[in-house]
Amino acid sequence: MKRFTNLSADDILETLQMIHNENLDVRTVTMGISLLDCADPDPKRACDKLYEKIVRHAENLVPVCERISMEYGIPIVNKRVAVTPIAMLLGCAPDADPVAYAKALDRAADTVGINFIGGYSALVHKGFSAGDVRLIQSIPQALSETEKVCSSVNIGTTKSGINMDAVAMMGDIILDTAKRTAERNCIGAAKLVVFCNAPEDNPFMAGAFHGVGEPDVVINIGVSGPGAVRSALQNDAKGLDLSGVAEVVKRTAFKITRMGQLVGEVAGKALGVPFGIVDLSLAPTPAIGDSIADVLEAMGLETVGAYGTTAALALLNDAVKKGGVMASGSVGGLSGAFIPVSEDAGMIKAAEKGVLKLEKLEAMTSVCSVGLDMIIVPGDTPAEVLCAMIADEAAIGMVNTKTTAVRVIPAIGKKAGDHLSFGGLLGEGPVMHINTVSPYEFIHRGGRIPAPIHALKN
Amino acid sequence: MNAVITVIGVDKVGILARISTACAQAHVNIEEVTQTILRGMFAMIMLVTLPEDLTIESLSVKLNEAGEALGVNVSVTRQEIYDVTHKV
Numbered sequence: 001m002k003r004f005t006n007l008s009a010d011d012i013l014e015t016l017q018m019i020h021n022e023n024l025d026v027r028t029v030t031m032g033i034s035l036l037d038c039a040d041p042d043p044k045r046a047c048d049k050l051y052e053k054i055v056r057h058a059e060n061l062v063p064v065c066e067r068i069s070m071e072y073g074i075p076i077v078n079k080r081v082a083v084t085p086i087a088m089l090l091g092c093a094p095d096a097d098p099v100a101y102a103k104a105l106d107r108a109a110d111t112v113g114i115n116f117i118g119g120y121s122a123l124v125h126k127g128f129s130a131g132d133v134r135l136i137q138s139i140p141q142a143l144s145e146t147e148k149v150c151s152s153v154n155i156g157t158t159k160s161g162i163n164m165d166a167v168a169m170m171g172d173i174i175l176d177t178a179k180r181t182a183e184r185n186c187i188g189a190a191k192l193v194v195f196c197n198a199p200e201d202n203p204f205m206a207g208a209f210h211g212v213g214e215p216d217v218v219i220n221i222g223v224s225g226p227g228a229v230r231s232a233l234q235n236d237a238k239g240l241d242l243s244g245v246a247e248v249v250k251r252t253a254f255k256i257t258r259m260g261q262l263v264g265e266v267a268g269k270a271l272g273v274p275f276g277i278v279d280l281s282l283a284p285t286p287a288i289g290d291s292i293a294d295v296l297e298a299m300g301l302e303t304v305g306a307y308g309t310t311a312a313l314a315l316l317n318d319a320v321k322k323g324g325v326m327a328s329g330s331v332g333g334l335s336g337a338f339i340p341v342s343e344d345a346g347m348i349k350a351a352e353k354g355v356l357k358l359e360k361l362e363a364m365t366s367v368c369s370v371g372l373d374m375i376i377v378p379g380d381t382p383a384e385v386l387c388a389m390i391a392d393e394a395a396i397g398m399v400n401t402k403t404t405a406v407r408v409i410p411a412i413g414k415k416a417g418d419h420l421s422f423g424g425l426l427g428e429g430p431v432m433h434i435n436t437v438s439p440y441e442f443i444h445r446g447g448r449i450p451a452p453i454h455a456l457k458n
Numbered sequence: 459m460n461a462v463i464t465v466i467g468v469d470k471v472g473i474l475a476r477i478s479t480a481c482a483q484a485h486v487n488i489e490e491v492t493q494t495i496l497r498g499m500f501a502m503i504m505l506v507t508l509p510e511d512l513t514i515e516s517l518s519v520k521l522n523e524a525g526e527a528l529g530v531n532v533s534v535t536r537q538e539i540y541d542v543t544h545k546v
Contacts, residue, residue: 073535
């Protein structure tokens with residue numbers, strides 16, 4: 001093929017193919033905004049300040065992303081904002097109604113035209129400070145009375161252990177959130193993530209918030225690309241052994257990440273905001289062909305959920321990181337493969353067939369990010385069972401020094417085998433069968449699971 | 459600004475002529491042209507330089523008009539997206 005300056009026609013056509021036929025896109029450009037300077041004992045003033053600051057910094061986010069998307073030919077699916085955990089603003093306003101802050105965030109999101117705003121959050125991994133408990137207790141109301149606000153609670157870290165008092169609260173909070181949004185397919189619970197080792201620069205919702213160690217304002221990027229990886233495996237990995245498969249994944253991840261890096265740099269410059277990180281996570285969508293399950297199946301599994309799934313996912317996750325770190329000077333966030341069941345057509349199919357079970361999903365979360373994600377459970381699941389699921393996932397994250405999370409949606413009024421649909425990127429899926437043997441006493445002991453010995457590295 | 463124009467569709471008389479005429483009218487300089495067959499479809503790729511006052515968006519509108527008349531798919535993007543994905 002004739003060389004075309006430094007590019008060959010094949011190179012150009014391959015990139016176009018990835019974008020147009022394999023769903024390659026930049027999944028999210030997320031602007032992180034610190035609200036620490038918006039704290040005020042007068043809740044009305046605090047809400048006015050945070051609204052003004054978000055709108056001032058993010059008012060050009062959507063038009064700038066649309067222009068970049070048009071000029072570079074790469075779709076940017078979501079434009080979002082992540083803010084300082086709101087519990088930190090509540091500390092100095094003991095009489096404030098936290099829901100008013102959620103509504104101010106929602107209004108700001110509407111004004112700037114983004115589709116989600118994250119940071120209705122509390123970090124309670126070692127204990128509760130002023131504002132934390134009020135924020136957590138207000139989550140069901142806040143998520144049922146807003147459209148775009150996302151919430152997260154960090155209940156554990158490798159360094160501090162797991163705050164089981166917080167874990168014990170979260171089962172009821174998730175159930176109440178689902179109940180209050182039951183007429184909207186329980187969508188509130190899809191906007192609530194319970195973390196262990198939550199990253200402070202995660203651009204992906206629903207778990208994004210702006211950590212206190214971050215700059216005042218920053219741009220973080222989440223890339224996508226399961227379709228491109230699957231296609232590369234189908235075209236270039238025929239007959240290769242698994243080292244060869246890993247190489248193909250690495251090369252594809254490199255290309256995907258370079259696009260994210262470019263978009264981040266250009267967006268940061270255009271908005272006058274420092275570029276933070278590219279999150280290397282392969283994020284699926286419910287669109288056919290944009291599925292992590294398809295990638296695992298392209299490696300040779302009949303259906304995701306089969307024995308071998310955890311090993312294939314470990315290979316994928318590692319190869320994505322190795323390709324990605326070469327492509328970007330600044331990698332962060334979650335950076336792994338996502339396995340949200342309802343957002344991945346292949347996972348939905350495997351769960352409907354009964355091949356992909358909760359126990360296998362839990363095993364998979366030990367080798368990838370982010371955890372039990374977008375899993376629909378029966379509406380009558382006892383709160384303590386949800387708490388225990390959270391504790392198990394947090395333990396996997398704590399011991400393996402990685403992020404894990406739980407985002408489960410109790411389908412109110414439905415039982416295992418029924419179906420729940422959220423629409424859009426959040427997708428749909430079967431209500432999964434779960435083990436309801438009681439962990440009641442364990443959960444209600446409270447206290448803290450101590451940090452593991454390998455946390456003591458100093 | 460450097461950009462890449464790609465034209466994909468069924469081969470027919472006048473594609474190169476029509477697209478390059480549209481470029482000339484917009485004062486777009488064509489640096490290189492290459493043509494190939496992609497899965498049985500005609501694919502033409504042009505590396506071009508845009509004048510300073512022309513945006514990708516307005517060139518795209520003009521070329522899409524020409525593309526529609528020819529029944530081919532035309533896209534215009536900045537060159538950097540290809541550079542970053544194919545150069546280490």
